[in-house]
Amino acid sequence: SLQIQLAPFAAGRTLLLARDVTQLQRLETMRRDFVANVSHELKTPLTVISGFIETLGDGLEEFSRQEQEHFLGLAGEQATRMQRLIDDLLTLSALETDRPPPDERVEMGPLLGRLREDAVALSAGRHRIEATDEGGPPIIVGSAAELHSAFGNLMTNAVRYTPRGGRITLRWQRRPDGQAAFEVEDDGIGIEARHLPRLTERFYRVDRGRSRESGGTGLGLAIVKHVLERHGASLEISSEVGKGSRFRAVFP
Secondary structure, three states: OEEEEEEEEOOOEEEEEEEEOHHHHHHHHHHHHHHHHHHHHHHHHHHHHHHHHHHHHHOHHHOOHHHHHHHHHHHHHHHHHHHHHHHHHHHHHHHOOOOOOOOEEEEHHHHHHHHHHHHHHHHOOOOEEEEEEEEOOOEEEEOHHHHHHHHHHHHHHHHHOOOOOOEEEEEEEEOOOOOEEEEEEEOOOOOOHHHHHHOOOOOOOOOHHHHHHOOOOOOHHHHHHHHHHHOOOEEEEEEEOOOEEEEEEEEO
C-alpha cells in the first residue's frame, strides 16, 4: 500500500511524496483485531457474572440455598477465567519489553521433573505421563521462570487436548546438529495442517468452543513464542488429525 501526496513547492513546481505504508496498515489492523478480541474475551464471562448477579438481586429468597451456591459457583468460574486472561496479557506485555532475560543457570533435570509433576496433577490420572532426558545439556542459560512458563504451556495444551487414556511424553534431548530441544508429544486429537502457521497468534483458536471449555485463554502459544524468541530459540510444530501433535522448543 502506497500513500501519495502532492503539494505546491517553490515557483510553479510540485512536490510528490510517496510512502510505503503497508507495515503501518498491518500494525493498525493487528491493533484493532487485538482490541476486538480482548473485548470479546472479557465480555463473555462478564455477561455471565452480571446475569447471575441480576438474577439473584431480583429475588434472592426465591432460590434455594443449593441454587444460590450453583449460581455463585458458575459466576466464580467466569471470574477466574477473566483473571487468567488478564494475567496472560500482563505476561505478554512484560515479555515484549526490550530487556533481555536474566542470565540464570537453569538446571533442566529438576525442571523436567517439576513439569512431569505438574502434568500428573493436571491430568488427574486420565493419561499416561512420561518424562525422559535423552542426553540434553544439563544446564541452559536464561530465565527459569519464563522457561517454566513456556514449557508448562506446551504441557498443559497436551493434557487438555488429549482424550482420556492417551499418552503424553516430555523430552529433553540433544539433536544430531548440536542443538537442544524440549519436546512435548501426545497422541491426542491432532490439528489440521491449515491451522499450524497461525497457532502462535494471539487469541487464535482451532476450535473456539472446545478451547473455552478447557479453560484456555488463547494466549498460551503466543507466550511460548515470545519466551523462546527472547532466548534465541524457536518453536517447531507437527501434527496430524487423529494421531496427535508434537511441539518442540529448539535452542541453538
